[in-house]
Amino acid sequence: MAQIGTQIAALPLTRDKKGKLQVLMVTSRDTGRWVMPKGWEMDGEKPWDAAAIEALEEAGAEGYISDKVLGVYRYPKILKGGEIMPVEVRVYPMVVERLRRNWKERGQRTRRWFSPKAASKRVDEPDLSKLLASLEGLSDLSAKPIRKAFKQSDFVPVDEHV
Numbered sequence: 001m002a003q004i005g006t007q008i009a010a011l012p013l014t015r016d017k018k019g020k021l022q023v024l025m026v027t028s029r030d031t032g033r034w035v036m037p038k039g040w041e042m043d044g045e046k047p048w049d050a051a052a053i054e055a056l057e058e059a060g061a062e063g064y065i066s067d068k069v070l071g072v073y074r075y076p077k078i079l080k081g082g083e084i085m086p087v088e089v090r091v092y093p094m095v096v097e098r099l100r101r102n103w104k105e106r107g108q109r110t111r112r113w114f115s116p117k118a119a120s121k122r123v124d125e126p127d128l129s130k131l132l133a134s135l136e137g138l139s140d141l142s143a144k145p146i147r148k149a150f151k152q153s154d155f156v157p158v159d160e161h162v
Helices: 047-059 116-122 126-140
Strands: 005-015 021-027 038-040 061-066 071-078 084-099 111-114 155-157
Touching: 005 047, 005 061, 021 047, 021 116, 021 126, 038 047, 047 061, 047 084, 071 126, 111 116, 116 126
Parallel strands: 005 084
Antiparallel strands: 005 021, 005 038, 021 111, 061 084, 061 155, 071 084
């Protein structure tokens, strides 16, 4: 049986000027498809802290990240040499307070805000698409801050961990 890899991802969120929920997506470095900032777990880091580091490096996003998993999805990771490994990704929601103009992978990726519905249509992974589409209902909570739409106490400032 093939080994299953484990990755973590940040789901960067904000509200636009009309109060609608927006999701920050980045392009992958290899194929240019739309993905969330994600990566392998990091030694010495809690999973949500590692997800915050990925959001900073891949998207230049800073803010508050939850220590609670919002959802999980799977995808086939193509490794060097062409081997395929099934990977399970745990997703941690992140409230974006600031986007850096310059960040580590700026020259390698494009970042863009999407509605949850639009983001769900741009990803390749069916489970991720369902997860993103499920957030569309939160778009109608225009007066409610994101951290209150979830459980506010689950979010911690990123700069305390990164």
